[in-house]
Amino acid sequence: MTVPVNLRHDETFVLNLGPQHPATHGVLRVKLTMDGEYIVKAEPVLGYVHRMHEKMAEAGTFAQFMPNTARMDYLHALAFNHGWALVVEKAAGIEVPERAEYIRVITVELNRIASHLLWWAAFLLDLGGFTPLLYAFDDREKIIDLLERVTGSRLTYCYMRFGGVCNDIDDEFISGTRAFIKRLRSRMPRLYHDLVTHNIILIKRIKDIGIVSKEQCRRYGATGPVCRGSGINYDIRKNEPYSVYPEFDFDVPVFDECDSMARYMVRMHEMEQSLRIIEQALDKLPDGPVMGKAPKMLKPEAGYYYSAVETARGSFGHRLVCDGGKNPYKVKLRSPTFSNLSLFGEVAEGMLLADALAFMGSLDLVIPEIDR
Amino acid sequence: METSIWRALLYLVGIMAFAGLNAAYLGWCERKGAARIQRRVGPTEAGWAGLAQPLADGLKLMSKQLLVPDGVDSIIFRVAPVLAMIPAITSMVVIPFSGGIEARGMELSVLLLFALASLSMIAILLGGWASGNKYAIISSARAVSQNLAYEIPMLLTVITIVMISGSMNLREIALDQQGGFWHWNIFRLENGHFVIMWISFIIFFICSIAETNRAPFDMTEAESELVAGYMTEYGSMGFGLFMMGEYLNMVVGACLTTVLFLGGWDCPFGKTPGVWWFLIKIYILLFTVIWIRWTYPRTQIYRLLNLSWKILIPFSLAILIITAALIKVF
Numbered sequence: 001m002t003v004p005v006n007l008r009h010d011e012t013f014v015l016n017l018g019p020q021h022p023a024t025h026g027v028l029r030v031k032l033t034m035d036g037e038y039i040v041k042a043e044p045v046l047g048y049v050h051r052m053h054e055k056m057a058e059a060g061t062f063a064q065f066m067p068n069t070a071r072m073d074y075l076h077a078l079a080f081n082h083g084w085a086l087v088v089e090k091a092a093g094i095e096v097p098e099r100a101e102y103i104r105v106i107t108v109e110l111n112r113i114a115s116h117l118l119w120w121a122a123f124l125l126d127l128g129g130f131t132p133l134l135y136a137f138d139d140r141e142k143i144i145d146l147l148e149r150v151t152g153s154r155l156t157y158c159y160m161r162f163g164g165v166c167n168d169i170d171d172e173f174i175s176g177t178r179a180f181i182k183r184l185r186s187r188m189p190r191l192y193h194d195l196v197t198h199n200i201i202l203i204k205r206i207k208d209i210g211i212v213s214k215e216q217c218r219r220y221g222a223t224g225p226v227c228r229g230s231g232i233n234y235d236i237r238k239n240e241p242y243s244v245y246p247e248f249d250f251d252v253p254v255f256d257e258c259d260s261m262a263r264y265m266v267r268m269h270e271m272e273q274s275l276r277i278i279e280q281a282l283d284k285l286p287d288g289p290v291m292g293k294a295p296k297m298l299k300p301e302a303g304y305y306y307s308a309v310e311t312a313r314g315s316f317g318h319r320l321v322c323d324g325g326k327n328p329y330k331v332k333l334r335s336p337t338f339s340n341l342s343l344f345g346e347v348a349e350g351m352l353l354a355d356a357l358a359f360m361g362s363l364d365l366v367i368p369e370i371d372r
Numbered sequence: 373m374e375t376s377i378w379r380a381l382l383y384l385v386g387i388m389a390f391a392g393l394n395a396a397y398l399g400w401c402e403r404k405g406a407a408r409i410q411r412r413v414g415p416t417e418a419g420w421a422g423l424a425q426p427l428a429d430g431l432k433l434m435s436k437q438l439l440v441p442d443g444v445d446s447i448i449f450r451v452a453p454v455l456a457m458i459p460a461i462t463s464m465v466v467i468p469f470s471g472g473i474e475a476r477g478m479e480l481s482v483l484l485l486f487a488l489a490s491l492s493m494i495a496i497l498l499g500g501w502a503s504g505n506k507y508a509i510i511s512s513a514r515a516v517s518q519n520l521a522y523e524i525p526m527l528l529t530v531i532t533i534v535m536i537s538g539s540m541n542l543r544e545i546a547l548d549q550q551g552g553f554w555h556w557n558i559f560r561l562e563n564g565h566f567v568i569m570w571i572s573f574i575i576f577f578i579c580s581i582a583e584t585n586r587a588p589f590d591m592t593e594a595e596s597e598l599v600a601g602y603m604t605e606y607g608s609m610g611f612g613l614f615m616m617g618e619y620l621n622m623v624v625g626a627c628l629t630t631v632l633f634l635g636g637w638d639c640p641f642g643k644t645p646g647v648w649w650f651l652i653k654i655y656i657l658l659f660t661v662i663w664i665r666w667t668y669p670r671t672q673i674y675r676l677l678n679l680s681w682k683i684l685i686p687f688s689l690a691i692l693i694i695t696a697a698l699i700k701v702f
Binding site: 013015021022023036037124125126127128129130131133134135138195196199201202204205352353354355357361 | 406409410411412506507510513587588590594596597599666667668669670671672673674675
């Protein structure tokens with residue numbers, strides 16, 4: 001419910017939301033100027049987990065930066081791995097075997113589902129529903145177990161290598177993944193949609209709340225479910241295809257309502273689309289090596305390289321500048337949540353505190369990725 | 373009425389024990405119930421099936437330092453948690469648990485109960501206000517508007533009941549419903565003209581959830597917005613008393629619902645009435661409250677107020693008028 005706020009300056013007070021607050025899911029601080037429960041001005045303050053990842057990239061070799069990528073967006077770490085592998089392979093001209101690309105897509109999409117499940121859980125927690133958290137974690141646990149089997153870690157993966165992936169997947173992973181696809185599809189309608197999506201309280205709380213217009217999305221560079229919830233059909237996997245994505249048949253869910261419900265629905269549909277991609281990839285999975293030929297010490301030619309991937313939160317780009325040495329000369333990371341959060345201040349003006357926090361939840365913020 | 377000192381002492385001990393056990397073990401029930409709903413096991417370590425958990429929690433809370441932060445109104449800050457607990461326990465005095473178990477009968481016990489129920493709202497207001505914390509103050513402002521909004525439909529439905537029973541004495545109201553579930557106010561088919569009372573029951577139940585600040589109406593302690601609401605600055609037993617007060621208010625709400633609508637200690641089949649039926653009914657109601665909490669997300673403060681002012685109040689008013697007309701006609 002948005003109302004125009006016309007206030008004298010002395011009638012407002014400042015509410016410091018964060019850096020430690022249950023709703024910000026991390027160390028995000030938002031300085032809110034409030035009139036009662038209405039927000040007059042919202043000002044996100046960033047940098048509480050700034051870890052100089054871009055500078056660290058310059059300090060080490062190309063391979064040494066791989067673990068860092070997973071620590072930015074710890075929820076969709078494999079996509080960040082993938083992005084870094086792609087840009088370096090582009091720079092050094094490394095060929096990747098087809099099987100490796102298929103495995104990359106399978107694991108990245110599994111990780112995307114895990115990320116959306118966790119978002120769903122945390123979003124419902126923001127809205128005061130505790131039980132969905134446990135249901136989503138139940139399913140997410142299965143994915144984490146599967147990924148642990150092939151990657152060796154559960155959250156901050158370092159699975160991709162320049163030229164492939166470090167471990168091949170085995171039959172147990174494949175059968176486990178197929179079982180998981182069946183399981184999630186059978187649980188989705190009852191546990192996710194009947195219990196939550198169709199719940200009147202949830203619909204009333206997020207429908208027509210947090211309207212982000214198309215124009216705002218373009219102006220702030222919002223990507224991912226935020227822009228697709230505002231009717232912009234933009235998905236790097238389709239628009240600037242990379243890896244083996246063009247070989248799969250999947251849809252990009254787009255909703256025109258621009259509200260939190262639209263963003264919610266985009267993510268719920270994306271999970272199903274990811275399942276479709278995984279299913280096709282498992283069916284078509286070619287034989288062969290999972291590592292291509294890559295030199296031990298990478299020294300890409302001097303030049304500018306850019307590559308973007310679609311993560312669970314939007315388009316994540318690596319801008320890589322090489323000077324012919326064994327270290328990157330400069331790395332600029334374009335992280336999706338930074339842009340998505342930037343529009344919070346403008347949209348939250350005039351909203352009620354509770355609505356603004358529901359809106360913030362629908363943006364799916366991962367703070368370390370904003371601060372980098 | 374007997375006025376022996378022993379009787380007073382007996383009831384004092386009995387009510388304190390009932391209140392204390394409920395406050396402690398409803399917490400356990402809530403955690404176990406939530407765990408079942410969420411496919412977990414809940415507390416298991418302390419005692420058999422975690423039954424000693426409330427004792428452990430109580431010990432932990434009591435052994436903690438009662439911290440009064442700088443800049444709070446220290447007297448009100450200390451008084452507020454006590455004030456949250458007192459009205460809830462006092463309310464138990466007038467509740468007729470069965471035909472023979474009632475600490476003190478009063479002609480105006482309904483009125484007394486609602487007067488006491490309003491006091492617990494003042495405890496929240498004072499606690500939040502004295503904390504001097506912005507989140508706490510927002511939370512107490514919410515509590516007041518919420519309680520005001522929900523007391524009106526609640527009282528309107530109670531007036532309907534009082535009109536039907538012709539008494540403001542809880543005992544009389546319960547006695548009026550004896551003899552099987554078709555005599556209870558919620559069904560009330562006797563003269564064929566109180567068939568709309570189940571709507572009143574639903575209104576009353578929703579209001580009692582909102583009055584006790586339980587989910588989905590727990591605006592005052594919406595942790596994703598207000599951290600811990602009015603309890604943000606409280607630790608130790610201050611927090612413990614607020615928690616126990618909340619559970620006791622739930623118990624009082626369930627007792628009141630049972631007496632007003634579900635025939636008090638009456639057996640549904642018209643046989644063997646007794647205190648056990650009363651307890652069965654209140655625990656079914658309490659379980660429903662817990663069940664609702666762990667199923668639904670939280671609503672919004674303005675939706676909550678809209679629900680009260682735009683739906684519950686007109687409906688309860690309409691029921692009041694219809695019932696009055698029916699009583700006049702028949």
